[in-house]
Each structure stands twice: as structure tokens, then as C-alpha cells.
Amino acid sequence: MLKDNDPTKWVYKEHTRVKHALLEKYLRAWIPILGSTNPRIMYVDGFAGRGVYEDGSPGSPVLAMKLADEFAPRLQSITLRLVERNEENYENLKSAVEAQMPKLLCPDRVLVHHSRGDFDEAVCSLLDHAESSGVPLGPSFVFIDPFGFTGVPLQTVGRILALPKTEVFFTFMLRDVNRFLELDQIAPAVDGLFGGDCWREVTANRDRERALVELYRKRLHEGANARYSLHFKVCESDSTATLYYLVHANNNFKGHQIMKGVMLSQGVNGEFAYLGTNDLAERTQTLLFDPNDTSGLEAELMRRYAGQTITFDGIMEAMCHPWNLEPPFIERHYRQVIKQMASDGSVCIRRISSKRNGLKENDLVVFAPRKQ
Secondary structure (H helix, E strand, C coil): CCCCEEEEEECCCCCHHHHHHHHHHHHHHHHHHCCCCEEEEEEEEECCCEECCCCCCCCCHHHHHHHHHHHHHHHCCCEEEECCCHHHHHHHHHHHHHHHHHHCCCCEEEEEEEECCHHHHHHHHHHHHHHHCCCCCCCEEEEEECCCCCCCCCCHHHHCCCCCCCCHHHHHHHHHHHHHCHHHHHHHHHHHHHHHCCCHHHHHCHHHHHHHHHHHHHHHHHHHCCEEEEEEEEEECCCCEEEEEEEECCCCCCHHHHHHHHHHHHHHECEECCHHHHHHHHHHHHCCCCCCCHHHHHHHCCCCCCCCCEEHHHHHHHHCHEEEEEEECCHHHHHHHHHHHEEEEEEEEEECCCCCCCCCCCCCCEECCCCC
């Protein structure tokens, strides 16, 4: 297996661009929302890697620095903690951070700390200090982007998600997990990843890829304090083989809703996925189905809520549970369907948050009783 500092790992590929696009689009929403109501927010890059790629493209640490600085005038402070284990990659990271610092417009509000070490040790030390000092960690976004699957114990992810206003964006290296799953020597690492040996139950599954990512999400919900989760499939840039899944987990519905919209916008034909060499063809071909087909949503809403009164946000939030049955629809889909239902007389809208013909947040949706 190639070392983390091998130059071939630092060629900027399309799958990396897609990952960074998801990260950037979400942070553009997360930073101003959390920063507007909290004096301190934090971004943690647990496997920060290099600051720049072979072609000069910015890595996730520099990308985060630029975004933090862009929104800094609206913030009291944002702290970036960048952790990298590999010595050569860390030296690159340190140089890139030092080169970026003079370019910051608000260096007094963008606080950058970089260190060489392991993700698990660094994050646990941060959490231990918060607990012992009595000073809350504050809203934190933790980006976990390893090349492999070792060093990311579910127990640590659970400690992160146990805190209020924290979330995790994790590169679940499906290809590597799937490839080496039956090797005895990697069993301890996989045990740590899943928080136990439950993964052994899926080794013989005919669709092991699907089974593994669903099992990991299940463990996030059952063993790591996650209330909401999403996954986005990423194929290799030069093939259609799955490389990894980007998994987002948190306990805040609004953040979950935003990430869902970001993933849908970056996916192809209604899928939460980048399909490698098939991606462009899938985007441009005549669709066999409409990704915005909401024909089944009206029936499901009536099945769940007939005779009830519930807020617009309450409807969308409740539809996220159970996690494994959450439909792929985002806010605009729900708004479209409920407004159509109002036109048909299936519901009545009592506007609290919006005016006239709007529909949002605390607006009440009154569902007609179920027909006998």
C-alpha cells in the first residue's frame, strides 16, 4: 500500500474536486449560520494532509482558511485545528498555512493551529480538555478524510457527536474496507471503525458495498449519538468503481437539511453520487425517470398525517426518521407537494412564518381526515 506522502496520492483528481465542492458549499452555509449566534466556532481537519496538491490546487485546510476569512467580518472568531500524521505531508501543510496567513484580511478572527499527530489522539485531547476545564467546545465541524480506514474509532466519533452543535463529515473508504475485510490482521482496525465486530455479519452479503455503508450509518445512529445522517457515493475518477462514501452525521435538522440539498445539487439525475467516467454521460442523457418525481410523496404525507396539524419544518424533520427510510426529497419538493395539496383541498395552510402564498418553518399544515 502506498504511503500517505506518495506523490500519486496528491494529484488533484475529479473525485477530489467533487469532495471539496461538497465541503465548500456546506461550509458556506454552516459558518455564517453558526457564527451569527455563537461567539466561537471551530473547524477541525483530522487528516489534513497537504496544504496544496501537486498542481497547486488548494487542499482542504487552505480551502477552509479562505472560507473562514471570507466570513470573518461577521464572526467573533473561528478556530481551525489542522492535524496531520505524515511528516512530509505535515511540512507541506505548515508551509501552505504560513503562505496563506499574510493573505488573510481578518487574521485576528481566524485562528489557525496546526500540529503533527494522530486524529484520534488530537481530538480526544481536545475533548478531554473541554471536559476538565468546564469550557464547552462550542459548535464544531469535524472533517475526517483519511486515505484508509484505520485510526477513526466509532467511540471517538460518538464523543464528538455527543456534544451540542457538533457534526462529522467522514470519508468512509469503502473500496479499502471492502477489499481487505476478510484479512485477519486488519480485523482490529475494522472493529474500531464499526465499534465492534458486527461487520462480520455482512461479509457474505451479495451486495457488500451497500451493506457496509448502511451498517456504518446504523452504527452512527445506534452507537455514536447521531440523529441524522446522509451518504454520498464517490466513484474513482477514471472508472465506475466505488472509491468511497462521504458520510455526514449530526444532531441538527437544519444542518442535515442543508447538506441534503448540497448533496442533491452535486449528484447526478437525482442520485447522491458522483459516478466517475459515467458521470457526464448520466447527466446529459435522456432521463428514464424524473429525479423530481414527487408522485408518491403526497400519499405518504396523507398516510402519516391525515387529521393532524403540524408545522412545515416538523413535517420535513419527522420524515427523516427512521434514518434508513428517509426519502430523497428536499425542502422545495415538500413545498411544491403541500401547496398542490392545498389547491386540491387535502390540506389547509395557516401561515405563521410566511406571508400570502409562502410556506416555510412554523407555518401550520392542517391535513384533512383520512377518507373512510
